[in-house]
Amino acid sequence: MAGAAPSSALTPPRLPARTRLGYAFGSIAGNAVSQAWGLWLLYFYAPPADATVTGKVPDVWGIDARVFLGGLLTAARVLEAFDDPLVGYWTDRTSSRWGRRLPFVVAATPLWAAGFVLLFLPPFEGTSLGNAAYLFVAAMFFYLFSNLAGAPLEALLPTLAKRHDDRLSIATWQLLFGVTGAVLGLSISSLVVDLAGFPAMAATVGGTALLVRGATVAAIWRYAKEDAQPAAPGLRRALRETFSNPQFLAYLPSFVLFQTGLQMLTGVLPFYVDAVLHDVKLFGRTGAEHTGTFTFLLTATVIAGIVAAFPLYRRAAQRRGKAWAYRAAMAASAGAFPLLAFAGFLPAVPSLVQAILIVFGAGMATAGVFMFPNILTADIVDHDAQRTGTRREAMFYGSQNMLEKMATAFSPFLLALALSAGDSPENPTGVRITGPLAGALVALAFVSFRRYSLAPELEERRAARS
Template identity: 45%
Template sequence: MTPDLRPALPRRDALLYAFGSFSGNLVSRAMAAWLFFFYAANREGADIPARVPVWAVGTILTVTTVLDALDDPLVGYWSDRTRTRWGRRIPFIVLATPPWALLFFLLWIPPVDGVSALNAVYLFVVVTAFHLCGTLSGGPLESLLPEIAPRSADRVRIVTWQVVFGTLSAVVALIFTGPIIDRFGFAVMGAVVAALALLSRFLALVGAWRHARLDVEPARLHVLEAFRWTLRNDQFLYFLPTFVLFNMGITLMTAALPFVVEAIIRPPEGRVGTYTAILAAVPIGVVLLSLPVVYRLALRRGKAWVYATTMLLGACYLPLLFFMGFVPGVPRLAQALLFLAPVGVCMAGVFVFPNAIMADIIDYDAIRTGMRREAMYYGTQNLIEGSVEALHALILAGLLALGSTAENPLGLRLVGPVAGLSILVGYLIFRGYKLPDTVRPDTIPASLLR
């Protein structure tokens, strides 16, 4: 059945499924904002003690991210080949979500107060287990999108709401977590985030449950053959690096924000979390304000056009953050607020459409191969994304080594230009993407079906 001939997804179920984006964004943004800082805050005058040397934190987070990336296509392959009375995806979500939430909480209660090899081992083990459970739960949840929302309009509606809920989760992760940490500590923050993530993911499952298809034949390709077929999809190869590189740039900026606050903004003692929250609130607010415009542009010009345009804006603007906090005669906090506001416009367009574009790419693959392999595509995406994004911890550690103090903030000033360069490379690659907004045999350019 072609996508546009299937019935529309009920609004209630679309909203519930979209609410699942709250969980993944919540934990990933909270980790990006605080985990490096929590374990490696060993600079003189820092609010919290060091637990693991900074170079070790960078290495551990890089290695665990690579390991996480390696299991993504394997879990996707397993899910594509699964046959149960609940379908191919739901059993994974039901069984893996509770331990995933618990492991997030455990990240914030290391066994030793102070620098210790035991803390390093603990960080490695808990992060590795957390990523594995996240893959087992999140990958199948993502893979439900193409089958529960076969129409382009439904997909755009869902991914727009996913950005709304993802932005709200960023409010919690980047704005409310700071004051919670300042008042109650990191363990309470971890418990609150874990509970909210658990609730969000199960509500998404409620929305998708009765629309999950039970009539899809499990894919029968061997794992290596399935991986090769995925990488033969030229449109997938034009799309994938773009989101990976953009996300790496945003993650790098997010992880650097507490350091920027501490070294450049220089708040009163004990207020790093609150000031970080204030700065994070500005682009998040702009994201929400931009969504109606982005949605209408997508309906008029297409998902790919809006996606590419906002990516180009980000590549051009982020290098200007080099000057944030160093304009003479303007208070440093006011400068930071003004510089960070336009970042929200770039984030809005690029965060809305990747899942919808991926669903189009999967439809294109099904037309070419006759098989539905959603989870393999999302797993491969996460493999490449994780392998590249793992570099952000090492890049951040390298930039911090260039200077992360009030006397020498060079490394922190270079975060914006490095992020902008990453996004520019992604934009140039995406210029090869040619799929239409609705993917059917009669709408795909003939050159792509040869």
């Protein structure tokens, strides 16, 4: 048609493959640290009575140490969460020769990695309330610099990847690299705990995360510096417009509930080994004496399930859209998580085999939660820019992180409450009910996402056909 703009003028150029890979490579760092945190922190400070690890915090006023620590970590997480939108607003409004985001990532990443190591270096031997106070302060320090280092990096995604195929490509590589981080944070950390102890594990995970984050910054430096135009609105208007976006309000509860259920399921695995697989023998080792080894086996199985499922989710996103694939992940997870309660009940099938099959299925189901949230948020950012005329990437990611932290802060508390129903081989009730509780949270996530309607990649495809 005469006068029509060529398609190349309407479609942004593709981001170079090495930059897409470099940006996605950073997923190793965040996943390694967050998975090791979720797996080991509660167990390290308040292990079961028959564990080989000594506790660091006593029961307080008759309250079980795990419940007390769960409440403590919840309070720290909720208090720190309020700085997420403020950091987002700050980075959105920053102007420098390094762009809006890079100064924060470069300055905060070393302190974030150091903060993770400090979590596993309590100052007092044995059980002590001083260790509880130390953990509260160390957790606040870690949370703050995790936000300052991670949120600006997340906010670069809509700017770096303007095309939907680039976003899906990055999401796919983030999943694969995220699995690598999960191997480090879940499986390798378990072996390091058995071989060298918790401080060595924290140093291994934190040091690797620091190196990976540095490599990511180097890979994206050229393009990230171009993100230099500060956002115009004031803080009150930015918050109001962010939380009035209907698509964001439809998406946010699903993400928060999914993450909460997933963290509960991750955190219960060492307790599951002690309570359900305590007398299982494998290569001369028992679950009771080698919690780290058996936890490694379960977490490696979860990761194998994630790897097996990611091509299915990618194909589903290409054919039916990202939102449809994300819904499928929530539906599958809501069905898979409760099955962990029944491992060991089938006759003639070893308990370990049953557990492995169930956690493999749970891993396949959860692949979508690692793959789609960031690119769904990027679509919401684009949609909001069309509505308001202003791009506030970090405000959206920061607000998302704030509510995620406030909700997932309750995951260790909910887990501790569940475990109070029984976490021993004689009474594993609390361990077994954690799977169904996590599944119920994910089912609520599925219901909350029904109002989400963005599908820009499908709209572009229909427009191209017409």
